[in-house]
Each structure stands twice: as C-alpha cells, then as structure tokens.
Amino acid sequence: MQNNKVKVGLMGLGTVGTGVVRIVQGHQEDLQKQTGLSIEIAKVLVQNVEKTRSLKLVEGIVTTEAADLFDNPDIDVIVEVIGGIQPAKEYILKALENGKHIVTANKDLMALHGAEILSKAQDRGCDVFYEASVAGGIPILRALVEGFASDRITKMMGIVNGTTNYIMTKMSQEGADYAEVLKEAQALGYAESDPTADVEGHDAARKMAILGTLGFHVDMSLEDVDCKGISKVSSEDIAYAKKLGYEIKLLGIAQRDDDLIEVSVQPTLVHHTHPLASVNGVFNAVYVHGEAVGETMFYGPGAGELPTATAVVSDLVTVVKNMKLGVNGRGSVAPYREKQLKSDEQIVSKYFLRLIVDDKRGVLAQITRILAEHDVSLEQVLQQPYNGGTQSEIILITHHASRKNIFAVREQFAELESIFEVKSLYRVEGGEEK
Numbered sequence: 001m002q003n004n005k006v007k008v009g010l011m012g013l014g015t016v017g018t019g020v021v022r023i024v025q026g027h028q029e030d031l032q033k034q035t036g037l038s039i040e041i042a043k044v045l046v047q048n049v050e051k052t053r054s055l056k057l058v059e060g061i062v063t064t065e066a067a068d069l070f071d072n073p074d075i076d077v078i079v080e081v082i083g084g085i086q087p088a089k090e091y092i093l094k095a096l097e098n099g100k101h102i103v104t105a106n107k108d109l110m111a112l113h114g115a116e117i118l119s120k121a122q123d124r125g126c127d128v129f130y131e132a133s134v135a136g137g138i139p140i141l142r143a144l145v146e147g148f149a150s151d152r153i154t155k156m157m158g159i160v161n162g163t164t165n166y167i168m169t170k171m172s173q174e175g176a177d178y179a180e181v182l183k184e185a186q187a188l189g190y191a192e193s194d195p196t197a198d199v200e201g202h203d204a205a206r207k208m209a210i211l212g213t214l215g216f217h218v219d220m221s222l223e224d225v226d227c228k229g230i231s232k233v234s235s236e237d238i239a240y241a242k243k244l245g246y247e248i249k250l251l252g253i254a255q256r257d258d259d260l261i262e263v264s265v266q267p268t269l270v271h272h273t274h275p276l277a278s279v280n281g282v283f284n285a286v287y288v289h290g291e292a293v294g295e296t297m298f299y300g301p302g303a304g305e306l307p308t309a310t311a312v313v314s315d316l317v318t319v320v321k322n323m324k325l326g327v328n329g330r331g332s333v334a335p336y337r338e339k340q341l342k343s344d345e346q347i348v349s350k351y352f353l354r355l356i357v358d359d360k361r362g363v364l365a366q367i368t369r370i371l372a373e374h375d376v377s378l379e380q381v382l383q384q385p386y387n388g389g390t391q392s393e394i395i396l397i398t399h400h401a402s403r404k405n406i407f408a409v410r411e412q413f414a415e416l417e418s419i420f421e422v423k424s425l426y427r428v429e430g431g432e433e434k
C-alpha cells in the first residue's frame with residue numbers, strides 16, 4: 001500500500017473479471033468511503049493481449065505474464081478469476097509466498113486444495129477470501145465465518161447450482177421430461193454444451209465440500225462428498241413427489257451430529273412447507289441450522305457477471321479494511337478439527353422408493369415383511385395401476401431409517417420375483433419429524 005492506494009492484480013478478464021473491473025471503476029467513490037483508501041486495478045493477466053474487449057483499460061496494464069502480478073512489489077492483492085486447478089494454484093501459492101493477499105472465485109481449487117492454501121496464508125499472515133466460489137452473490141461464507149462465529153452449526157442444506165435448479169423447476173411446473181428441459185437450458189445459456197459437471201452434481205459437490213470445511217472446521221475433501229446427479233430423475237418421480245407433498249431438488253446436505261459428519265449431493269424430496277421447496281429457477285439458497293440461532297436461510301442469484309463480481313469486490317473491500325487496520329491473516333483459519341465421517345449405519349433419513357411390481361395378491365405383504373426385517377417403517381404408501389393394469393406402481397415414503405438398512409432393502413427388493421424394478425430411491429427432507 002503506497003500513498004493511500006491499494007494496487008490489485010487481476011488474473012482473468014472473462015465474465016467475472018470484467019464485472020470486477022466494472023464495479024471497481026464505477027464505484028470508486030463508494031469504495032473509498034468504505035475503506036478510506038483508493039483501489040486501483042494495476043495489472044490484468046490475460047491469455048491474449050490483442051483481443052478486443054468491451055472495457056477501457058489503462059495502456060500497459062494488460063499482460064500475459066503471471067509473474068508481472070505475483071512478483072510485482074507494488075501489488076498488494078491478487079484477485080484470481082481464471083478458474084481451474086492449474087496454473088491457478090501455482091499462481092496463488094507464489095503470490096502468498098510473496099506476501100500478497102488473495103481473493104478468488106475458484107470453487108474447484110478451494111474444494112480440492114483449500115486447506116493447503118489457507119495454511120500457507122496463515123504462515124505468511126495473508127488474507128484469503130473466496131465468497132464467490134460457492135453461491136455467487138449470496139454472502140454465505142462470510143456468514144459462516146463471522147455471523148456464526150459464536151454458534152455451532154449442525155446442518156446446512158443448499159441449492160447451490162442454478163442449472164440443475166432451473167431444470168428441476170421446469171420439470172415440476174410443466175411436467176416436462178429431463179432431456180427436453182436440458183436442451184432448453186442449453187439454448188438459453190443456463191447449461192453448458194457438456195452439462196456433466198452440473199447435472200451429475202460435481203459442481204454442487206465442490207461447493208458443499210467448501211461449506212463443510214468452513215461450517216465444521218474440518219478438511220473436507222471432494223472424495224468425502226457422496227454425489228448423485230439429476231439425470232435419472234423422471235417427470236413421474238416429480239409428479240408422485242408432488243402428490244405426496246414434496247418437491248424434488250438437487251440438494252447439498254452437510255450435517256454434524258456430535259463430532260460425526262456427513263456431506264452429500266443428491267436429488268432429494270423437500271417437503272412443500274420447507275423454504276427450500278419454493279426456491280425456483282436459477283436461484284440458489286443455503287439453509288443453515290445453528291444450535292443457538294436455530295434456522296436461517298440465505299437466498300439470491302448464484303451466478304452471473306455482476307452478482308459473482310459483487311462477491312469478489314466485497315472480499316476485496318474486506319482485505320483493504322484489514323490492511324488499514326493491520327489485521328490481515330487473522331480471518332484465514334485453516335481447518336483445525338479432526339474429520340470423522342459417518343458410516344452408512346449412522347446416516348439416518350426418510351426415503352422415497354418407487355417400485356414396479358406384479359399386480360397380484362400378497363406383493364405388498366412381501367414388501368412390508370422385507371422392510372420390517374430391516375427395521376424400516378412406512379409413513380406414506382401410494383399404489384397406482386401400471387402397464388395397462390398388469391402391473392402396479394407402489395410409491396413409499398419411509399420413516400427415518402439408516403442408509404445401510406435402506407440399501408439392504410433395495411438389494412432384497414431387486415431379488416424378489418414379484419418386484420419387476422426398483423425405479424427410484426431418493427432421500428426425503430422435511431415433513432413429519434422423527
């Protein structure tokens with residue numbers, strides 16, 4: 001920091017990077033009032049200097065050499081929005097080694113290597129903030145670190161991927177099939193040409209790993225997140241869920257009971273009375289339960305140039321305020337609790353099962369006998385004719401049962417001659433409490 005001016009090196013000038021420059025350039029007076037310092041974008045790392053851009057940048061600040069940013073003694077803060085693991089990780093670690101503070105929107109990097117980066121930041125007395133990595137413009141990470149600092153978080157449930165929420169909303173509201181809605185989402189730009197990361201839950205899993213790490217203070221890796229996407233969810237599943245009083249959402253769940261933790265991403269039936277059930281379209285929401293505060297929920301746009309850039313600049317403002325106060329590095333707390341993951345026997349929930357069975361006497365009795373053998377009881381049962389009346393469709397919602405027992409039930413159902421197919425098995429949240 002020189003002459004009451006903080007100089008920033010910006011890595012990446014895509015959608016989010018462009019938004020960051022627009023906000024910093026357009027809100028100079030507000031930023032200076034908030035921080036008492038001037039903020040200047042001093043260097044911008046790009047792949048192609050010659051590319052035509054919609055922004056007006058001072059001549060000479062654009063570069064293709066990352067060292068012009070992390071080795072530059074005049075630059076105080078590095079904002080990384082290039083994405084991916086490498087070279088972003090290499091650049092951030094080098095910047096930290098050189099005493100630069102970090103603001104990043106990189107969920108992949110923080111999910112996989114966040115503990116290493118935060119540990120390095122602690123060693124060097126540097127800030128690392130990454131609010132934009134989880135839910136765009138929703139200030140959920142700062143809430144976890146600061147707002148819940150005196151509380152003990154026991155559960156977080158999140159709709160943290162706008163693409164899948166858009167698809168599930170359209171399927172629910174219009175009765176459309178998955179493939180049809182996915183094609184529409186791609187045409188509107190909500191889904192990528194290769195939508196795998198979104199629809200198979202990988203993007204949401206990275207975000208839940210970050211939330212689990214911050215909320216529970218453990219080194220939660222991506223491999224610890226049980227992940228299942230929405231590509232197998234059918235319009236029939238959604239219709240039956242609605243009939244029973246539920247919406248199906250791709251839900252990230254992070255739960256702690258005593259010191260045992262579970263983190264998952266999966267299509268989940270959410271009771272219509274739960275606030276997450278009414279989060280529609282491309283919006284995100286994160287529900288947090290703390291022992292002291294009880295239930296809270298954070299809602300807003302999960303992506304986009306300006307919402308995400310707003311979160312980045314908000315982190316930048318925090319870094320600058322810390323610089324002025326001389327307290328940098330105190331907010332970057334590396335995980336300090338021992339990680340203890342729940343076993344399948346310890347993961348307990350209600351479940352939705354959809355079965356195709358022979359339409360004959362005694363089949364339901366066989367089903368209830370198998371459920372009873374594995375200590376699974378039923379909350380709701382729905383039976384409908386199927387395949388012209390030669391078969392039946394049986395839809396079950398269980399009371400709370402362990403995942404181990406539910407999986408054992410599914411295996412036995414698959415072996416029963418009178419059960420033609422186990423069509424669906426989903427977790428259920430909300431409704432009647434255990």
